Amino acid sequence: MGGLLYKDYLAVKAKKIVYIILALTVLFAVLRIVLPGGDNENSEGYTYDALMWVFPALLVFAGIGIPSAWTKALIAGDEKKQTQAVIKSLPLGKNTLIASKYIFTGVTVYALLSAEIIWCTIYSSFAGNNSFYSLIEVLTSFLIIFSSASILIAGVELPFFITIGSKKATTVKTALLEFLFLLVIAYLFFGNIDALGNFDLFDFIEWAKTHDFEINVTAVLMPVISSAFFYLSYRLTCRLNKNREADYD
Numbered sequence: 220m221g222g223l224l225y226k227d228y229l230a231v232k233a234k235k236i237v238y239i240i241l242a243l244t245v246l247f248a249v250l251r252i253v254l255p256g257g258d259n260e261n262s263e264g265y266t267y268d269a270l271m272w273v274f275p276a277l278l279v280f281a282g283i284g285i286p287s288a289w290t291k292a293l294i295a296g297d298e299k300k301q302t303q304a305v306i307k308s309l310p311l312g313k314n315t316l317i318a319s320k321y322i323f324t325g326v327t328v329y330a331l332l333s334a335e336i337i338w339c340t341i342y343s344s345f346a347g348n349n350s351f352y353s354l355i356e357v358l359t360s361f362l363i364i365f366s367s368a369s370i371l372i373a374g375v376e377l378p379f380f381i382t383i384g385s386k387k388a389t390t391v392k393t394a395l396l397e398f399l400f401l402l403v404i405a406y407l408f409f410g411n412i413d414a415l416g417n418f419d420l421f422d423f424i425e426w427a428k429t430h431d432f433e434i435n436v437t438a439v440l441m442p443v444i445s446s447a448f449f450y451l452s453y454r455l456t457c458r459l460n461k462n463r464e465a466d467y468d
Contacts, residue, residue, distance in 0.1 A: 223319035255346075286369050290376045360427065
């Protein structure tokens with residue numbers, strides 16, 4: 220299993236991503252120390268807070284999509300003839316290869332969650348007591364919910380990619396994304412966009428503070444729901460592929 224996980228790690232070129240995130244983490248920490256925040260809206264520190272909150276926010280929202288972006292690479296590597304020959308020669312259990320994809324995805328989501336917590340903590344540790352500090356605190360409270368959403372997305376994608384192959388599954392995924400894009404365009408043309416125009420980050424902070432209990436309950440329930448769904452997705456994928464070899468023909 221360890222060898223399969225390392226193979227998946229290399230297949231998605233995760234080593235490069237890890238080095239980039241580590242380097243950016245060090246750089247962000249240095250910048251945050253050199254450019255500390257401030258309480259006063261007219262202070263230089265407040266300006267630094269206003270500029271730098273974007274960086275942890277970008278990592279958080281990018282982290283939602285990274286596991287999904289790697290799904291094709293995880294499966295495509297096993298579809299190569301050379302890889303198929305190696306897999307067939309290994310004393311693997313029937314569902315070991317499938318389990319490795321699910322475990323690798325889970326580990327990836329956990330690693331990204333850890334990085335996001337570190338970035339938010341670095342920001343908050345040197346921020347002033349201002350609205351941007353509150354914004355990152357609210358964002359931190361949603362981290363587990365966002366990570367659970369990544370698990371749910373993977374639980375939907377993996378059965379398709381493993382069962383019908385990376386090319387066909389990518390076609391289906393692209394079609395669904397295009398359909399969602401068309402829905403967004405249709406809403407922009409025919410929907411009520413006043414709500415979007417009036418959206419304010421600081422109103423969102425007040426909303427989050429008002430619904431703090433509901434957010435905490437969701438943060439507790441979402442990992443349980445997503446983990447259960449992820450396991451059921453794994454069992455479904457095993458059942459769909461119970462009569463197939465591990466070559467993904």
